[in-house]
Amino acid sequence: MLSIKNLHANIEGKEILKGINLEVKAGEVHAIMGPNGSGKSSLSSVLAGRENYEVTEGEVWLDGKNLLDMKPEERAREGVFLAFQYPVEIPGVSNINFLRTALSEIRIHRNLPPLSAKDFLKMTKEKQELVEFEAKLANRSLNQGFSGGEKKRNEVFQLAMLDPKLSILDETDSGLDIDALRIVSNGINKLRTADNAFVLITHYQRLLEYIVPDFVHVLYNGQIVRSGTKELALELEEKGYDWLKEELRGQESINIK
Amino acid sequence: MEKDDMMLDELANKEYEFGFVTDIDMDISEVGLSEDTVRFISGKKNEPQWLLDWRMKGLKAFQKEEMPKWQNFEMPEIDFQSISYYAAPKKQAKYASLDEVDPELLKTFEKLGIPMSEQKQLAGVAVDVVFDSVSVSTTYKEHLNEMGIIFCSISEAVKNHPDLVQKYLGTVVPHTDNVFASLNTAVFSDGSFVYIPKGVRCPMELSTYFRINAENTGQFERTLIIADEDSYVSYLEGCTAPMRDENQLHAAVVELIAMKGAEIKYSTVQNWYPGDKDGKGGIFNFVTKRGACRGEHSKISWTQVETGSAITWKYPSLILQGDYSSGEFYSVAVTNNKQIADTGTKIHHLGAHTKSRIISKGISAGEGQNSYRGLVQMGSKAKNARNFTQCDSLLIGDQCGAHTFPYIESKNNTATIEHEATTSKIGEDQVFYLNQRGIDSEQAIALIVNGYAKEVLNQLPMEFAVEAQKLLSLTLEGSVG
Numbered sequence: 059m060l061s062i063k064n065l066h067a068n069i070e071g072k073e074i075l076k077g078i079n080l081e082v083k084a085g086e087v088h089a090i091m092g093p094n095g096s097g098k099s100s101l102s103s104v105l106a107g108r109e110n111y112e113v114t115e116g117e118v119w120l121d122g123k124n125l126l127d128m129k130p131e132e133r134a135r136e137g138v139f140l141a142f143q144y145p146v147e148i149p150g151v152s153n154i155n156f157l158r159t160a161l162s163e164i165r166i167h168r169n170l171p172p173l174s175a176k177d178f179l180k181m182t183k184e185k186q187e188l189v190e191f192e193a194k195l196a197n198r199s200l201n202q203g204f205s206g207g208e209k210k211r212n213e214v215f216q217l218a219m220l221d222p223k224l225s226i227l228d229e230t231d232s233g234l235d236i237d238a239l240r241i242v243s244n245g246i247n248k249l250r251t252a253d254n255a256f257v258l259i260t261h262y263q264r265l266l267e268y269i270v271p272d273f274v275h276v277l278y279n280g281q282i283v284r285s286g287t288k289e290l291a292l293e294l295e296e297k298g299y300d301w302l303k304e305e306l307r308g309q310e311s312i313n314i315k
Numbered sequence: 316m317e318k319d320d321m322m323l324d325e326l327a328n329k330e331y332e333f334g335f336v337t338d339i340d341m342d343i344s345e346v347g348l349s350e351d352t353v354r355f356i357s358g359k360k361n362e363p364q365w366l367l368d369w370r371m372k373g374l375k376a377f378q379k380e381e382m383p384k385w386q387n388f389e390m391p392e393i394d395f396q397s398i399s400y401y402a403a404p405k406k407q408a409k410y411a412s413l414d415e416v417d418p419e420l421l422k423t424f425e426k427l428g429i430p431m432s433e434q435k436q437l438a439g440v441a442v443d444v445v446f447d448s449v450s451v452s453t454t455y456k457e458h459l460n461e462m463g464i465i466f467c468s469i470s471e472a473v474k475n476h477p478d479l480v481q482k483y484l485g486t487v488v489p490h491t492d493n494v495f496a497s498l499n500t501a502v503f504s505d506g507s508f509v510y511i512p513k514g515v516r517c518p519m520e521l522s523t524y525f526r527i528n529a530e531n532t533g534q535f536e537r538t539l540i541i542a543d544e545d546s547y548v549s550y551l552e553g554c555t556a557p558m559r560d561e562n563q564l565h566a567a568v569v570e571l572i573a574m575k576g577a578e579i580k581y582s583t584v585q586n587w588y589p590g591d592k593d594g595k596g597g598i599f600n601f602v603t604k605r606g607a608c609r610g611e612h613s614k615i616s617w618t619q620v621e622t623g624s625a626i627t628w629k630y631p632s633l634i635l636q637g638d639y640s641s642g643e644f645y646s647v648a649v650t651n652n653k654q655i656a657d658t659g660t661k662i663h664h665l666g667a668h669t670k671s672r673i674i675s676k677g678i679s680a681g682e683g684q685n686s687y688r689g690l691v692q693m694g695s696k697a698k699n700a701r702n703f704t705q706c707d708s709l710l711i712g713d714q715c716g717a718h719t720f721p722y723i724e725s726k727n728n729t730a731t732i733e734h735e736a737t738t739s740k741i742g743e744d745q746v747f748y749l750n751q752r753g754i755d756s757e758q759a760i761a762l763i764v765n766g767y768a769k770e771v772l773n774q775l776p777m778e779f780a781v782e783a784q785k786l787l788s789l790t791l792e793g794s795v796g
Contacts, residue, residue, distance in 0.1 A: 107750075107751075109743070109747070129750070129755075130747060130750035130751055131750045131751075131753050131754060131755045133751075134751050134752055134753040135753045139751075142748065142751075145748065146742065146744045148745055148748070148749075148762070148763055148766055149766055149767065150766025150767055150768070150769040151762050151765070155762075156749070156752070156754075156762065159754055159758065159762065160749075160752035160754055161753075163753040163754055163755075163758075164753045167753070200766075216752065220752065
């Protein structure tokens, strides 16, 4: 589904991504871990098309379509969903109104007929229940006055409503207490199908106890330096990132010799 | 959510939608302003002597007055002698039905979406259309008549209800008020008149559409609304004007009078032609609007959505005379490209326990300049009077400007005045967030702006709120890089 080949990207002239390679197939869950500043959030921003990043090299394909040629809204309509690490507040714009606008754009793109108000509300209700999102939050202004946890849960609710192919969750677990983490993870697990895929960007192994990944990748200094299964996450949890850094430094010095 | 959908559907059209000219035979006065012009207008309308005398007083005042200098923009040169002060469709006869109305005119109305059709009437809107100075159609009159409500053109009111007109005309905005009000007094062509008798609640929104059509014809409407004791009326004024290259002057006067226990809600959606991207053409909108809460517990609220005009110079004001009277001013003003808006309100608290609330939302895009200018005055007898003012500015891009000039004067130490102000920019993060959900930047801005203005838009009657939302989006088209 997603194919990233040798992706390099700059922000303000500084190279942040230095040749990322990643293949994600439908039905899979990939976790991307790594220490602070390794480029995890940059990768999600570049995939979503944030303007201040400049792609200098490489390719990104989504089901055979060149993602890098598309505007952010086109990527979204093609089925890329980014659950933001810091969702913004938009005063006066009701959550539901915003979702209806977004959904209608996506449906137009997919050649689906518009949903009637009745069907839309029915769907809203179902998805709210599925991801345990309070109805009162759905009717408030978009994220305005929401707690950190409520904002993250709203991201998952939106994900449920928009039904993307590829969901990238950028540190969705950060700032969540254990109950909220469980609710968010349950929601995501229920949304997993054979046709969609998830990329979980996380700092901690904790999230992966709830959402079990098929693959774990370690991002360090703008590159994926190691890939494995969920055991890799456990190893990282146990040893921290330092051993990996040490090991990599060792390799580098060997290479220099 | 229906509102937003309808609004978003409209985003496709780029050029000023209502830019077309209707070809109808016009009866136009000669260019220029003199005593003869005033006599010509008054004579055309078969006015009584007292009205002609009053017009003459207005003319004399106009000739003495100077253009205001305090506004936050350079006043354009207006050659008052190159304007034609009267234009009326030649077919003067009143129509028994729509079938008799000039089809060209009807087509124009259709393009404007003026709700003259049966279905719209069923929706409960009585429309008094002012088409270049003379009213051509008044609907729902009979129904209103039965309740004792008078809703007609001011010319008709002069003929049929001269006592009422003479008693109230010019009592809120005197003929000496300012240069534009004096000019209006001298040459006002037509406008609306509303009288709601004691204890009557007007059952529908009263609505008038003003529209400038003839080239070089300034339009000078005069509106007078009187709500007698314990009555209620909601009135909506909507404007659209066709595209013109020359600047056209628009100097209207609106007077509202609320007696004891009465309430008037006055809403405006203003969409005059703003000029092109380089600031060529566009309407100069110099309007004097004022309401007097004469009786105890009376209430007047102004709601305005100002999206059009090259220059908007407008301060709908309130005189809170009666004890416990209250006033509200809700405003959204948008400037894009080279548009200028200098708008706000003046609220004079004279009576005790009077209350007022000001919510102003300015939006600037392109090279637009947007000023809020407000005066809150507490008189010596305004015991326990209260005012709350919130004045927000939203900037889109880095070429535009937002300015705030709030004046406060208090002569009573029991009065409370609160003022809050914010300035914000539409954040790239907000736009990107919406982009990431499949919404393009233009729609994203429309959503954000409508959210920002919601508190004011919510004050408008439902169907006009939809129109206002559309206008906001249309006005801001192309403002995102």
